[in-house]
Amino acid sequence: MQAGTIRELFRKLSEQYPGMEPHIKRGVAVSINGKIYRDQWDTPLPEGAEIYLMLRVPGG
Amino acid sequence: MGVLVKTTVNGDAVEFTCDEGEVLLDVLRNRLGLTGAKEGCGTGDCGACSVILDGRLVCSCLVLGAEMNGKKVETIEGMAEGQKLHPLQQAFIDHAALQCGVCTPGFLMAADALLRKNPDPTEEEIRFGLAGNLCRCTGYDKIVRAVQAAAKEMRGA
Amino acid sequence: MVTLNENNNPSEAAAPTTSEPHVNGTHNSDLVKRDFKVIGSRPRRPDGIDKVTGRARYGADFNFPGQLVGLVLRSPHAHAEIVKIDTSKAEKLPGVKAVITSADLPDHTGGDRNMFDILENCMARKKALYDGHAVAAVAAVDAATARKALKLIDVKYKLLPHVTDVDEALKPGAPLIHDNVFTEGVEPKPTKPSNWCKRAEYGHGDVDAGFRDADVVISRSYKTEQTHQGYIEPHSVSASVSPDGMAEMWMCTQGHFVFRNQCAQLLGMEASKLRTTSSEIGGGFGGKTHLWVEPLALALSRKANRPVKITMTREEVFRCTGPTSSASMDVKIGAKKDGTITAAFAELRFHGGAFPGMWAELGAMTAFACYDLKNVKTVSKDVIVNRPKTAAYRAPSSPIAAFAVESAVDELAKAIGMDPVDFRIKNAAKEGTKSSYGPVYGPIGIGPTLAAAKNHPHMKAPLGKNQGRGMACGFWFNFGGQTCVDVNVTPDGFVNVAQGTVDVGGSRASIAMAVAEELGLPYESVRSNVADTATLGHNDMTDGSRGTFSSSMAAIFATRNAIKVLRERAAKTWEIPVGEVEWKDGAAHAKGVHHGNRPPLTLKEIAAQAGNTGGPVAGHAEITADGAGVSFATHIADVETDPETGRSLVKRYTVIQDAGKALHPSYVEGQFQGGAAQGIGWALNEEYVYGKDGRLQNAGFLDYRIPVCSDLPMIDTQILEIPNPNHPYGVRGVGETSIVPPLAALGIAVTNATGVRQTHVPMSPPRVLKSIKSKAK
């Protein structure tokens, strides 16, 4: 799968794996090269970046 | 029904009517508009409602408003002299001894009562003197330091 | 993320195609500023005077004219079907203006399970799920009438068997709390409902092989009890709904924008019609990120057509708000004789109270986050019990998991005969480490905090009789989120900042400092206020240590926008191109050969002329402040445990933590000290005690004892500053990590003082005494 931004990644994931959509809607965080992004879906995914989907963590 | 009470609050003569079972904290907050004393528990366990009654530190949630006839009540609102903060108030600000600040009025009352009795307390005496007041934000470190600094200043040292 | 947990790395699949530079400034590390004038100093806070003179207005200090007193009727039963509620007698009582039950709160959540859980937690629907669960509420002219009315409400309960223990709730045949909860994350999907709501798994490598490689393997089970955030100010809310549907709320909350959105959704209102103001907040620590009585106050006000104020009692605060999970964990770690950890495993069972949660999963993510591990696996089981809905409490779940893992790490270090600090240094995560929860770390601070601990004089100080020392590490994620800030220059040349994140620990001072720094003005010229929801765009809550991190970032960008305007105005005044105007030290300076000799135009002068150069001067920023940067801490604790009574006293305590950049060092220290004190309370004293009847037995500060002044020593702090490249000044969140290590640090210290491995917090005197006696046998 090719994706340039978090938004594109989510869109393609939802298309390919319909089961993912509710999880993405409910809130997913993305780790790009170790940095966690929760909301900034425009964030570009750099070439060869390590991408992780994570639980959206609450805080105190 | 209501009890008529004549008392002195922060040096001013005050008259109010309250219910027999009404605690001083509610009188201060709801009838006299003095909301500086806070209700953290209502059971005498947190000290957020501390006031000085005839020179003695009390939890205002435990004493009755109806019993205030002829008494002298001091609250946080009367601690500063006009524009000039009490050295304890100033020290709390300077030493960042407050975070959320909800415990602060109670601590200032308790510290004031302590320093009146003991102008040069040791760290341990401060810690035990303030043990009736709960603070959940600071870990007490900066509060103790602020009281030490204020005590020193008040002694003119 | 459930579906990806098993094989949590879609990175090969997601080969990115573009690599455009990111432009909004948040990720441009050359923007990290190093020379500061205001930042790093310790000015007085703007709310200080109000708070020391009693003027500051907290939740309960506000009144609407003509307001009614609202009170809530709560279930005395841990688990019961609500057969019938008869409110007719209460409604007829003179002075009662409204009575509500769940019938007055129809479901507007549109299938959103999380919102429905919030709704059901605010007011029980078919069943009461815990002791203290709201079943009805009244609004009356005064408190005495409202109390009488509560007594006149007739609720018919049918008692159901209950379960309050996390391990019991998992057993087959345990009383079932929700018949629509099927364990998520197990294959095949269960066909029968249970109290086990979710399973998740994290890690990498092959732990079985790793254990085979180990010279020494340590395995043990641990427990922690449920605690409360224990903020001193009980929840209070005043709500006023007008007949035209406009509404106002005043309340203590960590996030008035989020509360507005959620209340509007639950009540079927438009968010724009609900204006919420956040009062001064008397502590929150996560406990004021969740709705409890706020929707009830709105519903009562709507029904009574009068303003309604609800202020919780301390007993209510304990019985139905807050708490953490209690937990039960198994940890197994193996290492080579040279100190290399070869494998680490943990199973974590946490409860979320009476509703599905992800608290164990958070524990599974954070458990081994401090270490560089080749083979690691954590399994989480989230469980439902008949206790209040678990709420976030400062770095939620992380202290619990750290207690088990750090205790095991300590035991393992001892078993192979290595110094526990050296052992941790050898295995610490570093830049490039694949974290146990998935991602690879960038530059991180665990190594430096450990190095600082090793060299700290505390580590070498002699110990007395019955004394023991413990040290432990902690981790928290931190995050940013949606934030906006307005910077307004007043006509007389001062600066007003409107921030939307609630100030829980001094953020107004820090944000004013950042704005002053950017403008080159003294701190005293800038004042920051928390704006209400009608005057600023949406802001996420002050949670996840984000308040200062994200609002200072937005404030810096907003100020830079204001500076752009100021330069334009100066250019107009001088009639020169804006490119020839630069901003420094609070004034516009003309540059270049043609204009270099003009005297600078100060902010004051530009502000005075603003009317004829284009109108008021302001700057705004609306951002999503992502990239908060993970945070690590190392704590050192000395305790003295009385072998006769089992009572432990903390003799010395040191906190070492990375702050990225400390905007106002006093408040950073304050966060470190406050978190440590809460952790000490959790470690030594605090716990919810439930009776066999499922009722909470210690719902008050007398029996739920939080540390007082005489329980604690001074708490030493050491702030490390490893800049966060994602913040213009390098700031990281600091609010939460400090509560993570204390449970373990004290557990290890008491272990060393008594010679008995402590596996159950709080280490209350009876529990410690029992452990000493059972060893003596």
Ligand code: FES
């Ligand atoms: S409110 Fe009086 S002691 Fe807590």
Ligand code: FES
């Ligand atoms: S400063 Fe918040 S309770 Fe003391």
